[in-house]
Amino acid sequence: MGEPALELKILVVDDEPTYRLVLATALRNSGHTVEICSSGSEAVAILKEEHFDLILLDYMMPGISGINLLQWMYGMRMNTPTILITGHGSEEIATEAWKWGAIDYFVKGQSDVTQLPALVMRVYQERKKQTTE
Numbered sequence: 327m328g329e330p331a332l333e334l335k336i337l338v339v340d341d342e343p344t345y346r347l348v349l350a351t352a353l354r355n356s357g358h359t360v361e362i363c364s365s366g367s368e369a370v371a372i373l374k375e376e377h378f379d380l381i382l383l384d385y386m387m388p389g390i391s392g393i394n395l396l397q398w399m400y401g402m403r404m405n406t407p408t409i410l411i412t413g414h415g416s417e418e419i420a421t422e423a424w425k426w427g428a429i430d431y432f433v434k435g436q437s438d439v440t441q442l443p444a445l446v447m448r449v450y451q452e453r454k455k456q457t458t459e
Contacts, residue, residue, distance in 0.1 A: 334379035334450060338362045339369040339395065340411060341387045348439055349382055349411075356443035366390025370398060378406055380450050382432070385412040385419060396426035407453035409445065429453060 336358050340346040343364070350360045361378070363369050367390050369383075385392040392410055399406065410423040410431040420431055429449045432442065 332447065332450070333357050333359065334446065335359045335377070336361070336380045336382065336446065337369065337372065337376075337378040338382045339364075339366065339387075339392070340382070340384040341365060342384070345411075345434060349442065352439045352442050353382075353446065356446075358443075358446070366392070366395045369395055373399070373402075373404065373406075380446055381406050381408045382446075383408055383410055383428070385410050385423070385431075393422055393426060396423065396428055400426050405453070405457065407449050409449055 336353055338346055338349050338353070338360055340349065340362075341364050346362050346364065350362050353360045361372065361376075363372055366387055370390065383392045383395060390398075396408065396410075399408070405427075408428045410419070410428045411434060412419055412431055413434050423431055429452060430445060432445065
């Protein structure tokens with residue numbers, strides 16, 4: 327058996343209720359604490375009050391989009407590791423997301439949700455390493 331799993335506090339921001347539930351369930355089953363919200367504006371309100379170890383953020387949402395939220399976090403100097411969730415991954419989306427601080431992205435329908443916990447840990451460890459160097 328490897329090292330004990332790390333329990334992270336994760337915020338899932340996605341306007342699709344079913345997909346939000348799928349992501350939250352996969353993460354909770356891996357031992358993480360998960361809070362969910364359905365919009366960028368709701369995420370801003372939560373992030374003003376609470377700290378998270380990691381954020382899963384939908385790219386396309388009505389109102390405040392994932393990129394808008396990343397820009398807001400960047401302006402607020404929030405260094406929370408973030409994974410962008412997108413319906414279709416593209417070079418442009420990835421470049422834009424990285425510019426504003428996202429570390430990786432997860433493609434809806436193409437990426438296997440069972441691999442999400444491993445991606446979450448990799449991204450979290452990567453950011454942790456960056457901040458301690």
